[in-house]
Amino acid sequence: MIKLEARPTPSKFWTYASPLLALLMTVVIGVLLFMLLGKDPVKGLGVFFWEPIKSANALSELMVKATPLLIIALGLSVCFRSNVWNIGAEGQFVMGAVAAGGVALLAEKDTGPWIIPAILLAGVLGGMVWGGLTALLRDRFNASEILVSLMLVYVADMVLSYLVFGPWKDPNGYNFPQTKTFEAVTQIPRLMEGSRVNVGIVLAALGVLALWLFLFRTYAGFKQEVSGLAPAAARYAGFSSRRALWVALLVSGGAAGLAGALEVAGPIGQLTPYVPAGYGFAAIIVAFVGRLHPVGVVFSALLMSMFYIGGELAQSRLGLPKSLTGVFQGLLLFNLLACDTLMAYRIRFIKPVVMTPKGAN
């Protein structure tokens, strides 16, 4: 019989080993899946784990996809650490993209470069408003933030759809549901010639630093975490749980909105119904796999970005559906949660004890 025995303190070893074990399990399941589909597993693993890192060009694409995931996951780490279950980052991402797109559409040919900070600010505000809406309903009316934030994803998608099919549709766009391509001046500056990596990655790196400082070096960060881990202790200490709720949702909403702004004014360059790419949902996995730690999420964002690129390559090279990405992402989170048990518990194999009542013989 297997029994779980609680450890007195969480295992340091498994804190780091569990994500790796989870990744290993995901890879093993992946190999089995490829074999089941009659594909060469070596080739299959190659498109996921080797192709995305094998050249400078591939690496730069890896960064491009990792940037929004990282930015959103940083915000979500604050959220989940404070026990606020914002699962609607996708909606906040879309509203950030909409707000940023709205500002970008205002730009003319001779607009100055000040438009870029304005676009990014609009994105942050758009995401904050959407996250704040969830906070308001939770704070004022006690409505579950899980369900409200998720419902708002569908609403945000519809707002975007309305704008690109209606008032913001490009009049010269042959009736395609998309806005006109933004003016060149709105393009988020790239870091170097010939690569799509842009300033977003610098902002993401600053975000990592900011989150690390906030969580581990400020009193506000400490209060934030206590209110999540031990609400009763937080109340006793006079830390406001309402404040923690608002901070969590405004920060994560703002981060998701910023990611949305960077996407539409960066790689995409216009608003289309295809702006929502599932980054908001994938970032939830990034946050958990990265242990809600600012440095951890950097690695998990890169890993998840590999899954995205691998999925696209699996489609073009192996003729497998792109949705393989989602399968692997979901599996990874499942495996991680299972492996995390080893952090708090020790597995003991014990022989079942047959109890005989005293004096029975």
Place this chain on the structure above:
Amino acid sequence: MDSMALLLAATLSAGTVLAIAALGLLINEKAGVVNLGAEGMMLCAAIAGFATVVHTGNTWLGFAAGMVAGALLAAVFGVLVIWLNTNQYATGLALSLFGAGFSAFLGIKYVQEKLPEQTQYVLPFLSDIPFLGVAFFRQHPMVYIAVCIAAGLIWFLGSTRAGLVLRSVGESPESAHALGYPVRRIRLAAVVAGGALCGLAGAYVSVIYTPLWVEGMIAGKGWIALALTTFATWRPARVLLGAYLFGGVTMLQFHLQGVGVSVPPQFLTMLPYLATIVVLVLISRNPLWIRVNMPTSIGKPFYPGS
């Protein structure tokens, strides 16, 4: 008048999906387990049911396949949260994300497929009653089955020993354990039953309600069903009523589009989601209302001897 009857009929059909799923979720929530994976289970069940009907032509086999798919996924979820003590919210979320990807992956071959012609179900005599006949008695049997499930649950939870044990496991697992009930196995059974019903609802969507398969076709119905259990304060009869109310909101958008109301269609599509938020706000603003009815140990893990 006739269009009203048709609207009513469509409302019942739409409500049935939500009712079956939410009644399933009610079972596991009564036992103290929240399964946020409803959306994922319904998606996988939808493709399982759809594929089965494409290959066999038998609708009922499709429903069975959906139930099996839902139950299997729920069992995985159950083992993780009940035996490995993983966080219920995170695990359910993982199930939803995995289900969305997995169903899209499996379903890629079925995107263009069509189902065989559906049987028209007409109750003799009753369906000839003007208005009422069209509205109530020309429905797919699943519509009546949903009502039966609700009635069965009211009886099971309220009047049987087994129902009492199930509720005690959700209210105070420690006491149930002390009395010698296998708390974890009961919770697993409740989770599997909930998954099977979510699966049935998912299969109903792809086989009867909108007989086709598209990626992500459940479109949040699993999440709305989750909201419904809160909205209904964990009572089966209210779940049923709530489901029809939401079914009505969903159908209203098509009705309004039909009569040519000049509102952009996107705003009409938003309606069910906005309605969910509004209802959640209305019902949650009175904390007492929720707390009195909520299973006390909902969302809390139980590990005997810890």
